[in-house]
Amino acid sequence: MFSNLTLIPVLFFLGCLLVIGYYSNLKLKNSENFQKDYFIANRSLGGVVLAMTLVATYGSVSSFVSGPGVAWNLGLGWVVFAAPQIITGFFLLGIVGKKLAVIARRTEAITVIDVMHARYQSAPLSILLSLVLLIFFTAMVVGQFIGGAQIFVAITGLDYKMGLLLFALVTVIYTSSGFKAVVLTDAVCAVLMLVGMFALGAVILHDGGGLEQIMHTLGTLNPDSDGISKQLKPNAGGALPYSLLFSAWLLVGFCTLGLPQSMVRCLSYRNTSDLHRAMLVATIVCGALMIGMTLLGVLARGVVDTLPENGTDAVIPLLIVTHMNPILAGITIIGPLAATMSTVSSLLISASSAIVRDLYLQVKGPEALLSARSNRGFSIFITLALGAVSILLSLYPQDIVVWVNMFAFGGLESAFLWPLVLGLFWSRMNAQGALLGVVMGLGCYILFMVCGFKILAFHNIVVGTTVGLIFSIIGSFLGRGNSEQVMQIFFPHKS
Amino acid sequence: MPTRKLSYREKFLVMDREALATFCCALLITLFFWAAIFCFGDSELSLLSFPLWFVLSCLCGYLLSIVGVVILIKRYFVNFDLDEDAKEEQHDVQ
Numbered sequence: 001m002f003s004n005l006t007l008i009p010v011l012f013f014l015g016c017l018l019v020i021g022y023y024s025n026l027k028l029k030n031s032e033n034f035q036k037d038y039f040i041a042n043r044s045l046g047g048v049v050l051a052m053t054l055v056a057t058y059g060s061v062s063s064f065v066s067g068p069g070v071a072w073n074l075g076l077g078w079v080v081f082a083a084p085q086i087i088t089g090f091f092l093l094g095i096v097g098k099k100l101a102v103i104a105r106r107t108e109a110i111t112v113i114d115v116m117h118a119r120y121q122s123a124p125l126s127i128l129l130s131l132v133l134l135i136f137f138t139a140m141v142v143g144q145f146i147g148g149a150q151i152f153v154a155i156t157g158l159d160y161k162m163g164l165l166l167f168a169l170v171t172v173i174y175t176s177s178g179f180k181a182v183v184l185t186d187a188v189c190a191v192l193m194l195v196g197m198f199a200l201g202a203v204i205l206h207d208g209g210g211l212e213q214i215m216h217t218l219g220t221l222n223p224d225s226d227g228i229s230k231q232l233k234p235n236a237g238g239a240l241p242y243s244l245l246f247s248a249w250l251l252v253g254f255c256t257l258g259l260p261q262s263m264v265r266c267l268s269y270r271n272t273s274d275l276h277r278a279m280l281v282a283t284i285v286c287g288a289l290m291i292g293m294t295l296l297g298v299l300a301r302g303v304v305d306t307l308p309e310n311g312t313d314a315v316i317p318l319l320i321v322t323h324m325n326p327i328l329a330g331i332t333i334i335g336p337l338a339a340t341m342s343t344v345s346s347l348l349i350s351a352s353s354a355i356v357r358d359l360y361l362q363v364k365g366p367e368a369l370l371s372a373r374s375n376r377g378f379s380i381f382i383t384l385a386l387g388a389v390s391i392l393l394s395l396y397p398q399d400i401v402v403w404v405n406m407f408a409f410g411g412l413e414s415a416f417l418w419p420l421v422l423g424l425f426w427s428r429m430n431a432q433g434a435l436l437g438v439v440m441g442l443g444c445y446i447l448f449m450v451c452g453f454k455i456l457a458f459h460n461i462v463v464g465t466t467v468g469l470i471f472s473i474i475g476s477f478l479g480r481g482n483s484e485q486v487m488q489i490f491f492p493h494k495s
Numbered sequence: 496m497p498t499r500k501l502s503y504r505e506k507f508l509v510m511d512r513e514a515l516a517t518f519c520c521a522l523l524i525t526l527f528f529w530a531a532i533f534c535f536g537d538s539e540l541s542l543l544s545f546p547l548w549f550v551l552s553c554l555c556g557y558l559l560s561i562v563g564v565v566i567l568i569k570r571y572f573v574n575f576d577l578d579e580d581a582k583e584e585q586h587d588v589q
């Protein structure tokens with residue numbers, strides 16, 4: 001079953017990524033403002049690359065493996081849960097895309113925390129947000145590495161550690177070449193994610209005997225009390241209550257506005273027409289990938305009819321191994337690997353900027369920043385070191401890291417959503433509001449997650465963001481107003 | 496679309512309007528999606544071998560979001576120079 005032929009397309013793909021990394025590294029040599037080049041590619045991204053890097057960063061290994069696996073089990077109801085992502089492609093770009101770009105140019109910000117610092121001028125807040133970002137990103141990187149390695153192993157038959165080292169080292173090496181390498185490889189990855197999806201789709205439709213046949217098969221499974229199959233119901237026959245669907249609209253829809261790994265991309269594009277183009281391309285690609293992959297999970301039921309012994313996560317790997325010839329399997333597995341690597345590279349470079357720039361600035365003061373500008377060794381070293389720590393944690397998985405990863409996504413949203421949105425659109429918002437909102441919102445979210453509290457079957461993101469909003473407003477009214485300087489930069493039309 | 500020269504202050508007026516338009520667009524898509532689920536969630540009708548509610552909420556919802564973005568960028572979004580600001584005019588045109 002396993003064949004070395006499967007590895008040929010994968011190795012070719014990894015080689016291409018290294019070449020892109022090497023090429024980007026050469027360009028860095030003549031850099032005049034190293035950090036600006038290294039962390040945001042000197043604000044040079046075009047529209048299509050901006051769109052592709054957003055979608056590739058957002059789409060992770062779980063979009064390719066776990067999500068479709070759950071869809072295999074629950075049916076079309078799970079696609080409904082992926083559907084909020086039809087707005088994800090344009091929402092962030094449309095709401096804050098331009099404001100972040102304009103303000104970052106005015107304040108010379110190159111990280112999200114830079115923008116927060118310019119807005120709130122609060123060292124405790126900047127340090128808190130940097131740490132939140134660093135901890136969650138590292139846990140997410142480890143989670144991605146583990147997930148990616150598992151599917152790699154399932155399909156190629158390599159040893160877990162070998163598989164992990166192979167693609168994790170490649171990812172860390174090209175990421176250390178900076179943001180330009182990250183976004184270019186992201187664009188390649190996004191295209192290969194689409195290719196993987198189409199290959200899977202073709203095999204499922206062919207081996208399942210066509211769409212009509214598959215849907216007919218699904219219609220006869222698990223009939224509900226009214227005789228309609230649970231697989232064909234929007235709430236999966238009661239397994240997915242509407243309060244949970246409402247939560248999904250926040251978690252993977254509206255609140256994705258609060259993901260710092262997406263925000264930072266708004267600091268890095270070239271001009272407004274690039275942003276407009278990116279909104280369209282990202283909407284098309286994000287919706288197609290997220291709805292497409294989940295729908296393929298549902299349809300896979302027509303091909304894989306019994307639950308694999310390793311659970312629903314094994315459905316897609318099993319499908320690839322048993323229904324594809326080795327070369328095609330090798331091309332298809334690049335899809336989930338690309339999803340993993342593109343997410344990891346973006347998180348890693350952002351986490352690196354949080355240490356090299358944000359925490360360093362807060363500890364050493366602004367003078368240190370000027371000298372750090374030309375300090376390329378330090379930036380590259382931190383990126384590599386963070387990568388090495390993540391690889392070690394993936395080789396020897398710790399429960400705590402796996403666990404933090406589980407609520408990282410909602411945690412980042414709970415922490416970053418209101419400081420960003422209220423900070424940009426509500427002139428009354430101030431440092432006290434932001435601090436209180438982050439502490440209470442993120443605190444409640446983590447508390448509810450840890451203790452397993454639930455309110456009416458809502459996901460705890462609803463609690464985190466609601467509490468965060470209330471306390472941001474309370475804090476803002478308790479605290480002092482913003483300085484004239486902040487008002488002139490952030491609200492020139494309201495002062 | 497031609498690139499306009501705007502002052503720093505004018506950019507913010509434009510950007511607030513764009514953000515509002517984006518939010519309304521996302522809200523309309525959300526309402527359309529929920530309406531499709533609530534109106535046809537229990538119906539046995541099907542289209543293209545899928546249940547009707549699925550085609551309307553997920554597939555048409557996806558197409559609607561693409562149409563929505565096209566309308567946003569053609570009608571509401573303005574191209575302006577990110578790097579430079581025009582001088583503020585004395586008499587403001589609101």
